[in-house]
Amino acid sequence: MSFTQQLAAAWQKNNSLLCVGLDPDPAKFPAHLKGRDDAIFEFCAAIVDATADLVCSFKPQIAYFAARRAEDQLEALIAHIHDKHPGIPVILDSKRGDIGSTAEQYAVEAFGRYKADAVTVNPYMGRDSVEPYLAYPDKGVILLCRTSNPGGSDLQFLEVEGEKLYERVARLAAKEWNSTGQIGLVVGATFPAEIARVRAIVGDMPLLVPGIGAQGGDIEATVKAGRTADATGLMINSSRAILYAGKDEGYADAARKAAQETRDAINQYR
Numbered sequence: 257m258s259f260t261q262q263l264a265a266a267w268q269k270n271n272s273l274l275c276v277g278l279d280p281d282p283a284k285f286p287a288h289l290k291g292r293d294d295a296i297f298e299f300c301a302a303i304v305d306a307t308a309d310l311v312c313s314f315k316p317q318i319a320y321f322a323a324r325r326a327e328d329q330l331e332a333l334i335a336h337i338h339d340k341h342p343g344i345p346v347i348l349d350s351k352r353g354d355i356g357s358t359a360e361q362y363a364v365e366a367f368g369r370y371k372a373d374a375v376t377v378n379p380y381m382g383r384d385s386v387e388p389y390l391a392y393p394d395k396g397v398i399l400l401c402r403t404s405n406p407g408g409s410d411l412q413f414l415e416v417e418g419e420k421l422y423e424r425v426a427r428l429a430a431k432e433w434n435s436t437g438q439i440g441l442v443v444g445a446t447f448p449a450e451i452a453r454v455r456a457i458v459g460d461m462p463l464l465v466p467g468i469g470a471q472g473g474d475i476e477a478t479v480k481a482g483r484t485a486d487a488t489g490l491m492i493n494s495s496r497a498i499l500y501a502g503k504d505e506g507y508a509d510a511a512r513k514a515a516q517e518t519r520d521a522i523n524q525y526r
């Protein structure tokens with residue numbers, strides 16, 4: 257099944273637009289995991305198992321694994337998700353971007369090594385830097401468009417021939433680069449007006465929306481701005497607010513409770 261099909265099935269099966277982000281920071285782990293060689297895997301796998309029936313996708317952020325030489329635990333975690341929770345797509349958040357020959361290697365990293373179902377890509381280097389990922393027909397390619405951080409406006413809000421740069425990215429992605437239907441876009445929950453603008457440009461394209469929870473984005477405004485006519489179209493990501501909802505050995509239960517509340521809050525406005 258392709259990423260797009262898996263996502264559509266997970267939206268329905270779990271009645272959820274929530275994407276749980278896996279950003280493991282050992283400094284925030286409960287005491288019983290500290291010092292263990294496999295702590296990152298154990299921490300994330302427990303969160304995954306506790307929330308898998310509440311989500312439409314998981315999004316591991318590669319920096320949290322690579323910074324601690326824990327890429328093997330990232331591989332094991334993605335294999336665990338595929339094995340124990342088949343049908344829940346995994347988006348590798350690596351935000352790669354480079355010339356075509358190097359992008360080919362990044363695509364092998366995401367889809368061959370890690371076996372992710374989709375990858376985040378920085379489209380700043382243009383069409384040929386995105387094409388190598390599109391060579392994997394079953395995989396999703398999610399381009400940065402209007403990011404959730406305040407500094408995103410420095411470049412993404414620049415006027416380019418009568419439109420903002422993020423609007424140009426959305427238009428190119430939807431009208432010129434997406435002949436295979438694999439592309440999605442990242443649009444921050446911290447900017448609901450721009451979510452609505454992107455939705456108007458791209459039709460039903462899936463949007464990955466980080467920025468609720470720890471970054472303070474408004475759930476109601478996000479859902480109303482980004483939902484499609486069939487009340488889907490969104491993967492609304494929350495990482496820290498779910499991962500660190502509890503501090504002690506009951507952290508996975510606390511994460512489940514936070515995920516359930518977040519999913520339900522999202523569903524109120526679909």
Ligand SMILES: O=c1ccn([C@@H]2O[C@H](COP(=O)(O)O)[C@@H](O)[C@H]2O)c(=O)[nH]1
Binds near residue numbers: 469470493495496497
């Ligand atoms: O514009 C963007 C693109 C990616 N992210 C990533 O999403 C999560 C957000 O984590 P929270 O703890 O829910 O704030 C994180 O992995 C970022 O790298 C983003 O925040 N904004």
